[in-house]
Amino acid sequence: MLIVLFRTIILYLLVVVSMRLMGKKQIGEMEPFELAVAIMISELASLPMQDTRISLTHGIIPIITLLTLQTLLALLQLKSEKMRLVFSGKPSILINKGKLDLKKMKDEKFNINNLMEELRMQGYYNLSDVEYAILETSGQLSVIPKTELSPATKQDLKIKPPQENLPITLVLDGKINFKNMIVAKKDETWLKQMMKKNSVPSIDEVLVAMLDSKGKFYCQLKEKNQQ
Incomplete structure (x- = not known):
């Protein structure tokens, strides 16, 4: 025993x-x-x-x-x-700019009933309220609503700001993602200019650099003990 x-x-x-x-x-x-x-x-x-x-x-x-x-x-x-x-695969965009991507849903074995259930659980009852729905690699659904319907009451104030887009990672762990650079319609010359503007001596020292959902450039350097 x-x-x-x-x-x-x-x-x-x-x-x-x-x-x-x-x-x-x-x-x-x-x-x-x-x-x-x-x-x-x-x-x-x-x-x-x-x-x-x-x-x-x-x-x-x-x-x-x-x-x-x-x-x-x-x-x-x-x-x-x-x-x-x-x-780990990569996230799949099931709703892209307000439209269902049936091919992505078929690839992920994700039917419309599953999608509507996940949207309801996050407080969205209409497909027309959603700009992006992203199936993450963990299987969870991330939802980005249309800007005018976000909780910031922009619609009540009759403000029509530009629609926010998905963030785009340009540099990760010192390596340039050239595919994302093409998607963002940027080149290495622009990237080097942004590095210089942010006082970054070398791309190798960058932990992450990206364009955020508002199109603004964000950069964070590696800590010395990470290099």
Whole structure:
């Protein structure tokens, strides 16, 4: 009986530490590969708890191996945009400029009933109120309403500001995203001018540079201990 108790305590602490090292994310915010690792760790821990004939190391070693792989993948995704696309995919715009993108919805196996349910849960009851609806890589839906219907009461004041657009990342971790540069209709000369204007000596020192939803340039440098 004591052996079972100690095995359970050891495996419980190991699973808690593993989940803690995986980061502060709720189940609904996990990427698919993170959720798969979490499920596998829980299964590996439960087997030695239930069957004392299974060596404790047969549960501990696979858990540590999975945790190591997950940590390595997380680091690779932090440094490589291609790795992020492979393991996490990219967000899908289901409503683009007020119009449903049926092809994207079909690709994501997301029907109109699912979409309307998600919109209602966020307080939007009409498709005509939504400018963008983005299915994030975690499976959650982000909604950007039409500007005049946003909570800022611009409509009540009869103000018609220009429609805000999606933010565009131009530089990430010192690397230029040339595809996004084309989308933003910007070139390297413009980017260098903005770097100079913001007193940035080198693109390599940029953590993130982007055009925000209002078209304004935003830049944040890496901290010295991150370089």
